[in-house]
Amino acid sequence: NSQLRAVAAGTGSRFSSIAKNYNGTYSAQRQELIEGSQHYRRVFVYLREQFYLPVWRRFIDAAQLAGALRIPLNVNPLSLYRPEFRQPALPWIDPAKEATAFEKFIAMGVKSRWQIIRDIGGDPRQVDAQLEADPLDVRPVPDSNSPTQPNAPEGEPDDDEQPKQQEAA
Numbered sequence: 001n002s003q004l005r006a007v008a009a010g011t012g013s014r015f016s017s018i019a020k021n022y023n024g025t026y027s028a029q030r031q032e033l034i035e036g037s038q039h040y041r042r043v044f045v046y047l048r049e050q051f052y053l054p055v056w057r058r059f060i061d062a063a064q065l066a067g068a069l070r071i072p073l074n075v076n077p078l079s080l081y082r083p084e085f086r087q088p089a090l091p092w093i094d095p096a097k098e099a100t101a102f103e104k105f106i107a108m109g110v111k112s113r114w115q116i117i118r119d120i121g122g123d124p125r126q127v128d129a130q131l132e133a134d135p136l137d138v139r140p141v142p143d144s145n146s147p148t149q150p151n152a153p154e155g156e157p158d159d160d161e162q163p164k165q166q167e168a169a
Contacts, residue, residue, distance in 0.1 A: 012039030029093050037090055044087040052085050089121035 001019065008015040014036035015021070016029070024032075060080050063069035071077050092098045105111040114124035131137050 012036070012042075026094055026097075033090060033093065041087065048085045053083075056083050057081055084118075086118060086121075089119060
């Protein structure tokens with residue numbers, strides 16, 4: 001076990017993933033998940049900045065030059081250069097505790113409902129459409145003016161991560 005722990009520490013991986021040993025208390029598992037996710041986040045940010053974004057921007061330029069991309073009048077062309085890349089959602093250790101935390105984030109105004117849906121790997125518009133179409137779901141679907149959901153321009157919902165002043169630039 002000590003050698004596996006050393007490998008995990010040196011590579012930024014999680015011991016439980018390397019050893020395939022998932023025993024432990026909720027607190028210990030959660031701590032290991034958080035520490036491991038910090039390493040994976042650094043790797044993701046590096047890949048996003050050094051690979052995904054440059055490739056995406058070249059793709060948009062090439063598509064425009066080839067005439068293969070028609071931008072609707074109601075879409076800011078600069079928004080095409082700011083795609084949203086999200087790292088995979090972290091697994092839940094205790095879904096009830098996670099869901100309670102999400103409810104508190106929404107109530108406190110720390111996160112929007114749409115941000116939370118994205119954080120767990122979902123598409124907010126698909127979730128809303130599915131809720132609206134589900135005859136067994138009796139909860140009301142928030143409208144576009146809901147305080148828990150950001151107002152987004154047409155296209156992919158905006159996370160409000162980009163300041164609005166940049167769009168004018």
